[in-house]
Amino acid sequence: MDAQVDEDVIARAKGPTTLRQVLVAVIFLVIVAAVAFGGSIASTGNVDGWYADAEKVPWDPPNAVFGPVWTALYALIALAGFLIWRPGFRMGGPNAARSTLSLFVLQLVLNALWTPVFFAGYPVFGEAAWWIAAVIIIALIVVVIALAVSSAKWSRVASLIMVPYLLWLCFASTLNIGIIVLN
Template sequence: MNTRPPAARQIVIGVVLLVVVAMIAFLGSLASMPHTDGWYAVAAKVDWSPPNSVFGPAWSILYFLIAVAGWMIWRNGWRENQPNAAQKTLTIYTVQLALNAIWTPIFFAGYPLIGEPAWWIALVVIIALILCVIWLAVSAWKWSKPASLLMIPYVLWLVFASSLNAGVIALN
């Protein structure tokens, strides 16, 4: 029988997930901000590349959705005095967080260190991230249909972001 976790525990896990995704966002901004006015400002970009001011709000919304989805999966897999039944899905969730966390430093901070190979490595990472988020959405369906659906804007944004990454490679 699936009962809900105690309210206090739900709040703690929700806050932890929000803090984790906020830290990923913060570390990503540390990796990107020095370069948005540097090499990225002068790099050729695809015509559909939005102004830099779009990325912060878009990612803030997506990170919130990612945290909420993780919380929903955790909550629905919770079993009293047992391991979380959604552990496999939560592992996929953790992998996508890790891939998300490394893309920005590779793409932005990697370029000054190793040049164009950083863009290619970042492209491989974002494609792996897209596949992982799709896998997460499919796996999450069993635990929380809303959590699974929250992955749709995330995947769409990642596909868009991957086109920007590929565009930088193609045009530079």
């Protein structure tokens, strides 16, 4: 019995195997890429449609800026998820960082909702879609702040990754609210 306990302690101390880490990293990348892909599908026809004709705030960047910025942010978001998961890993048990990972999942869900609601929602629901999108992005900002604070326990780098993401979300919220005010 004592030998089994010692083996469990040693297994936990070692952390996840390299193979498991690679698989989990790929899973984080695939999930985040799916969120990004869904957003691009929802915005593609609308960026050159109603959004091109909408009145925008003076600080609205050219459309070409959004793709590279979001690509970098999505890669960082996937990395942050992995960096939170890894130190919370427990062999044969639930991840010790599961509450922080729950915040990670919640921010992904809110992130995945915003683009379809804002871009694809407008042709269907009109201006109400912009208001709903504004509520979503404000909720997303709140969750990302909570995630940054919570993730600091597991990974300082993951926590710091939330800073550029948070700054971009705050900037994007001004664009969302600007559409509401100006149109």
